[in-house]
Amino acid sequence: MSFYERYCLPHIINFVCGLKDIQDQREKVVPLAKGRVLEVGMGSGLNIPHYNVEKIELVWGLEPSEGMRKKAQANNLKRAPFEVRWLDSPSEEIPLEDNSVDTVVLTYTLCTIPDWQLALQQMRRVLKPGGSLVFCEHGEAPDESVRRWQERINPLWGKIAGGCHLNRPIPRYLEEGGFKINTIDSAYIPGPKIASFEYWGVASQA
Numbered sequence: 001m002s003f004y005e006r007y008c009l010p011h012i013i014n015f016v017c018g019l020k021d022i023q024d025q026r027e028k029v030v031p032l033a034k035g036r037v038l039e040v041g042m043g044s045g046l047n048i049p050h051y052n053v054e055k056i057e058l059v060w061g062l063e064p065s066e067g068m069r070k071k072a073q074a075n076n077l078k079r080a081p082f083e084v085r086w087l088d089s090p091s092e093e094i095p096l097e098d099n100s101v102d103t104v105v106l107t108y109t110l111c112t113i114p115d116w117q118l119a120l121q122q123m124r125r126v127l128k129p130g131g132s133l134v135f136c137e138h139g140e141a142p143d144e145s146v147r148r149w150q151e152r153i154n155p156l157w158g159k160i161a162g163g164c165h166l167n168r169p170i171p172r173y174l175e176e177g178g179f180k181i182n183t184i185d186s187a188y189i190p191g192p193k194i195a196s197f198e199y200w201g202v203a204s205q206a
């Protein structure tokens, strides 16, 4: 891991992902989580204030980056009103039992996971029958001109944004990963169009 990824990126991600319009997006899905929750790519813990505390038994915060875990520890985790248990593995290797999670929370992370198919397979494995995956992700834009810019900028973007892809087709990935999408919304949120077309909703095992 480079100096930039270890020491600079956690602060940049925490700042960008903490912007008001993104916080407003979190508020649309995170309060739906309940029971034993797995948050995939917990980052700096920006979702913590958005959980509905009354519905949460505990949260496993899966986050492979030590820099992100430290950033979370220094900020949002200190104020967590429920138990958070760290898992320092990538989502391609979730160290939890089959059928052990009521809700998987996936916000602004599917864009970055290298082997997204394996990761979604793992999320499906740990999710209890009847459990939900709540998601909010940026991804492929509906307008061709924006999509073309997403493709052009993607290689450079990946280098500065920790492996993030601008143009992942989120609904298709979820479905190919074995999930049935129960509710979904999508829209541009304020910001540069290449990075601000978002998909949010709830899915369950297909």
Ligand SMILES: C[S@@+](CC[C@H](N)C(=O)[O-])C[C@H]1O[C@@H](n2cnc3c(N)ncnc32)[C@H](O)[C@@H]1O
Pocket (backbone or CB within 6 Å): 013, 017, 040, 041, 042, 043, 044, 045, 046, 047, 062, 063, 064, 065, 068, 089, 090, 091, 092, 106, 107, 108, 109, 112, 113, 114, 115, 162
């Ligand atoms: C843009 S940040 C989003 C963080 C957080 N989910 C949020 O909503 O603020 C993407 C996160 O995915 C994490 N990540 C990268 N590769 C991953 C993987 N293979 N499995 C799980 N998380 C991963 C990164 O370390 C980073 O914390």
